[in-house]
Amino acid sequence: MASDTASTTDERTMIEERVEALLASHPPATTPEHEFWGAQFDHGLAWVQHPEGYGGCGVSPRWQAEVDRRIEQAGGSTRNRYINVLGIGMGAGTIMEHGTEDQQRRWLRPMFACEEIWCQMFSEPGAGSDLAALATSAKRDGDHWIVNGQKVWTTLAHLATWGLLVARTDPDVPKHAGLTYFVVDMDSDGVDVRPLHQITGEAEFNEVYLTDVRIPDEHRVGDVGQGWKVAMTTLMNERVAIGGGVQPRGEGAIRQAVEVWQTHHGADGDPAQRDELLRLWVEAEALRLTSTRAKEAATHGTPGPEGSTAKLHWADLNKAITSFTIDLLGPEGMTYPGGYRFTRPEETATRTTSPHKAFLRARANSIEGGTSEVMKNILGERVLGLPGEPRTDKNQPWREVPRS
Amino acid sequence: MSATTSPAAPVTPDAVTFSLTEEQRLLRSTVRELLTARAGSERVREVMLEHGGFDEPLWSELAQLGLTGLLVPERYGGVGSTFVEASIVLEELGRRLAPVAYLSSAVLGTVAVVRGGSDDQQARILPDVATGAARLALAHLDTAGRLDAPPGIRAARDGDDWVLDGEAGYVIDGQHATHLVVAADTGTGIELFVVAADADGLAREPVEVLDLTRPMATVTAAGMRIGDDARLSAGEPVAALHAALTAATVAIACEQVGGIQHTLEAATAYARERVQFGRAIGSFQAVKHQLADMLVATESARSTAEHAARVLARGDYDELAIAAPLAKSYCSQVYTQAAGDAIQIYGGIGFTWEHDAHLYFKRAKSTRLLLGDPRHQRALVGDALGL
Ligand SMILES: Cc1cc2nc3c(=O)[nH]c(=O)nc-3n(C[C@H](O)[C@H](O)[C@H](O)COP(=O)(O)OP(=O)(O)OC[C@H]3O[C@@H](n4cnc5c(N)ncnc54)[C@H](O)[C@@H]3O)c2cc1C
Numbered sequence: 001m002a003s004d005t006a007s008t009t010d011e012r013t014m015i016e017e018r019v020e021a022l023l024a025s026h027p028p029a030t031t032p033e034h035e036f037w038g039a040q041f042d043h044g045l046a047w048v049q050h051p052e053g054y055g056g057c058g059v060s061p062r063w064q065a066e067v068d069r070r071i072e073q074a075g076g077s078t079r080n081r082y083i084n085v086l087g088i089g090m091g092a093g094t095i096m097e098h099g100t101e102d103q104q105r106r107w108l109r110p111m112f113a114c115e116e117i118w119c120q121m122f123s124e125p126g127a128g129s130d131l132a133a134l135a136t137s138a139k140r141d142g143d144h145w146i147v148n149g150q151k152v153w154t155t156l157a158h159l160a161t162w163g164l165l166v167a168r169t170d171p172d173v174p175k176h177a178g179l180t181y182f183v184v185d186m187d188s189d190g191v192d193v194r195p196l197h198q199i200t201g202e203a204e205f206n207e208v209y210l211t212d213v214r215i216p217d218e219h220r221v222g223d224v225g226q227g228w229k230v231a232m233t234t235l236m237n238e239r240v241a242i243g244g245g246v247q248p249r250g251e252g253a254i255r256q257a258v259e260v261w262q263t264h265h266g267a268d269g270d271p272a273q274r275d276e277l278l279r280l281w282v283e284a285e286a287l288r289l290t291s292t293r294a295k296e297a298a299t300h301g302t303p304g305p306e307g308s309t310a311k312l313h314w315a316d317l318n319k320a321i322t323s324f325t326i327d328l329l330g331p332e333g334m335t336y337p338g339g340y341r342f343t344r345p346e347e348t349a350t351r352t353t354s355p356h357k358a359f360l361r362a363r364a365n366s367i368e369g370g371t372s373e374v375m376k377n378i379l380g381e382r383v384l385g386l387p388g389e390p391r392t393d394k395n396q397p398w399r400e401v402p403r404s
Numbered sequence: 405m406s407a408t409t410s411p412a413a414p415v416t417p418d419a420v421t422f423s424l425t426e427e428q429r430l431l432r433s434t435v436r437e438l439l440t441a442r443a444g445s446e447r448v449r450e451v452m453l454e455h456g457g458f459d460e461p462l463w464s465e466l467a468q469l470g471l472t473g474l475l476v477p478e479r480y481g482g483v484g485s486t487f488v489e490a491s492i493v494l495e496e497l498g499r500r501l502a503p504v505a506y507l508s509s510a511v512l513g514t515v516a517v518v519r520g521g522s523d524d525q526q527a528r529i530l531p532d533v534a535t536g537a538a539r540l541a542l543a544h545l546d547t548a549g550r551l552d553a554p555p556g557i558r559a560a561r562d563g564d565d566w567v568l569d570g571e572a573g574y575v576i577d578g579q580h581a582t583h584l585v586v587a588a589d590t591g592t593g594i595e596l597f598v599v600a601a602d603a604d605g606l607a608r609e610p611v612e613v614l615d616l617t618r619p620m621a622t623v624t625a626a627g628m629r630i631g632d633d634a635r636l637s638a639g640e641p642v643a644a645l646h647a648a649l650t651a652a653t654v655a656i657a658c659e660q661v662g663g664i665q666h667t668l669e670a671a672t673a674y675a676r677e678r679v680q681f682g683r684a685i686g687s688f689q690a691v692k693h694q695l696a697d698m699l700v701a702t703e704s705a706r707s708t709a710e711h712a713a714r715v716l717a718r719g720d721y722d723e724l725a726i727a728a729p730l731a732k733s734y735c736s737q738v739y740t741q742a743a744g745d746a747i748q749i750y751g752g753i754g755f756t757w758e759h760d761a762h763l764y765f766k767r768a769k770s771t772r773l774l775l776g777d778p779r780h781q782r783a784l785v786g787d788a789l790g791l
Pocket residue numbers: 119120121122123125126127128129130152153154155156205364367368369370371372373374377678680681685688689690691748749750751752753755
């Protein structure tokens with residue numbers, strides 16, 4: 001690239017050499033997936049921005065897309081990023097920023113290789129948007145913590161080895177100050193995972209009951225009382241993981257809309273519908289370019305509040321496109337091919353194929369990872385610097401704040 | 405198709421009164437009470453998952469109240485009410501998503517037979533429809549459900565008989581009907597036939613539907629031989645079919661209003677109760693304004709549906725050509741928006757199977773596409789306005 005500076009040219013050369021070395025030593029065609037991902041980690045190509053030895057090679061995260069593209073071109077798989085999205089997309093950045101050396105060595109590689117699946121146990125029946133109001137308690141018992149409470153909407157908990165957990169360690173201080181962050185072994189006694197079925201019939205998520213679950217203090221991430229700060233790192237990563245992915249032009253939901261247009265309408269289609277299709281196409285492209293630009297500008301690990309722009313835009317657009325696609329199907333839109341299945345899927349349905357299922361699944365986009373209303377508050381207050389709403393719940397002890 | 409069957413006295417549309425009589429109010433509360441007792445969410449779910457989306461016991465109870473025969477003339481054992489009474493029942497059914505064959509049998513099938521059948525035929529068919537013992541379903545589309553194409557089933561004359569062949573898609577409640585009203589393509593036009601649903605040469609296959617509370621079937625006729633007495637022989641078949649479809653358009657809008665009203669009430673109740681950040685979520689303007697917008701839209705949706713029901717009741721077919729598609733296009737828009745917004749207001753719980761929000765969301769999308777989407781309906785308004 002003509003505009004590359006000296007240092008980006010160096011980075012590019014280094015990345016290219018590493019990808020070639022990886023592909024030469026572990027040809028995708030003959031290497032089992034898990035082994036390939038392990039080797040990718042060892043070559044520093046899992047999260048390129050991480051330091052050497054932690055799955056990275058210390059370059060700008062913008063190179064990751066290039067690495068993944070080359071791996072896919074060579075027939076390698078990057079689907080671990082979907083299979084283990086809560087670990088690779090959100091847990092890794094958190095552990096890298098707040099974890100101990102031991103924790104990083106222990107958890108990152110098996111996470112990337114998908115030998116261990118991760119889940120995120122933040123939300124509770126009474127604490128969703130207001131995560132800091134959560135009630136699950138952790139009490140110290142020597143070098144362990146005893147945890148009691150209920151988590152909800154826990155995606156993939158049924159497959160997970162590890163869970164990212166935020167719990168209340170001090171109910172007497174204001175709510176943000178009394179939280180601590182842990183990693184829970186999902187096989188521990190007292191962890192009870194029950195499926196929760198969703199609009200599609202499937203159970204991607206679960207409710208998790210925690211009864212006298214013992215967590216060793218070595219599995220605490222960050223200091224006692226610093227759980228909010230650690231959790232924010234996870235959430236910032238989540239927003240980018242959900243909305244910030246950069247796909248080639250015309251991919252994703254808009255591709256399905258275009259396909260349905262071609263199969264069901266085409267040349268003699270209704271001009272008004274064609275215009276609507278193109279309006280959505282233009283918007284999808286505007287979002288794609290914005291995500292590309294944001295990726296380029298990213299220089300460090302944890303994305304800032306501006307990550308909420310992509311999440312917000314993507315959520316609303318994805319809902320609009322998938323809904324319009326059903327309209328394009330006409331009467332066929334009244335069907336649900338294959339029927340509703342009450343299964344527990346092996347991975348999240350974010351890469352679903354049927355337009356009917358995509359239409360239903362998209363309803364969660366403006367809820368999961370923070371609702372669109374909350375995204376707007378974040379953008380208004382933290383990016384634009386507008387004053388916040390008057391709040392009564394922030395400085396009171398958690399115990400005294402009204403909850404559902 | 406032409407809608408001008410009986411020119412009514414010229415009245416301006418706003419001469420319609422929206423108020424209900426004492427009897428109509430009583431009807432509403434009777435139906436509401438029945439459905440509150442018999443069509444709670446648990447029962448609706450049981451029916452949609454285990455009984456193919458048809459609640460037979462509830463159907464019998466509606467029949468005992470005479471509601472299945474509201475639109476059947478008195479001389480054939482019905483109540484002979486106007487469409488205003490039917491609209492009240494439809495709204496209540498829509499509010500609960502009650503899985504009964506009302507739209508298919510009490511509206512579509514009944515109107516087709518009343519408008520297309522001879523006195524003898526009506527006398528033969530309608531008394532059982534009124535008592536609920538017979539249930540009609542209308543098979544008039546092709547397998548793609550196209551509104552601008554001839555029916556998917558063809559009828560050929562063979563001596564004194566007719567032979568039916570072909571496939572009809574999206575037959576509402578097709579698998580639960582006892583009789584089918586088949587609109588068949590004769591090559592030169594269409595004819596309507598009433599046949600027993602379990603007759604030889606007919607097969608019914610349930611469609612895998614988005615909205616499990618509204619079953620549909622694909623109906624296949626293979627060399628099905630029937631006598632000419634099965635053909636509805638009074639009146640113009642195209643006009644009878646058109647009357648049935650127009651009534652169904654209004655009926656769907658009335659049902660939608662029930663669903664919209666429920667959606668508004670349930671989401672508002674939740675916004676009042678659910679606390680985040682130490683306060684009810686309804687106190688946040690982002691939520692409050694969504695609900696206020698929903699209220700405005702609900703009121704307007706109701707106006708269009710009630711207007712259309714009254715115009716239909718009065719037999720003002722010129723105005724109906726505007727009022728019916730206007731109501732369905734508008735109510736469809738409002739319902740899809742409201743049901744989607746409600747899921748958003750509920751948050752995570754609204755995305756679950758166990759919460760009812762998705763049932764309304766699916767009904768909204770499905771009825772939006774049923775018998776002509778808003779685009780199609782608005783084009784009809786345009787035609788009626790000569791635009
Ligand atoms: C498919 C799916 C997967 C999920 N996976 C996980 C997971 O793996 N782990 C996990 O921990 N959580 C998960 N979640 C939970 C998700 O993070 C929460 O659902 C979300 O944060 C909203 O919380 P809530 O559901 O309690 O809704 P509530 O917070 O009760 O919100 C209800 C409504 O109030 C609005 N609202 C709330 N506060 C405000 C405000 N201040 N201003 C304006 N409006 C407001 C919301 O926008 C929403 O419309 C998942 C959710 C979904 C749908």
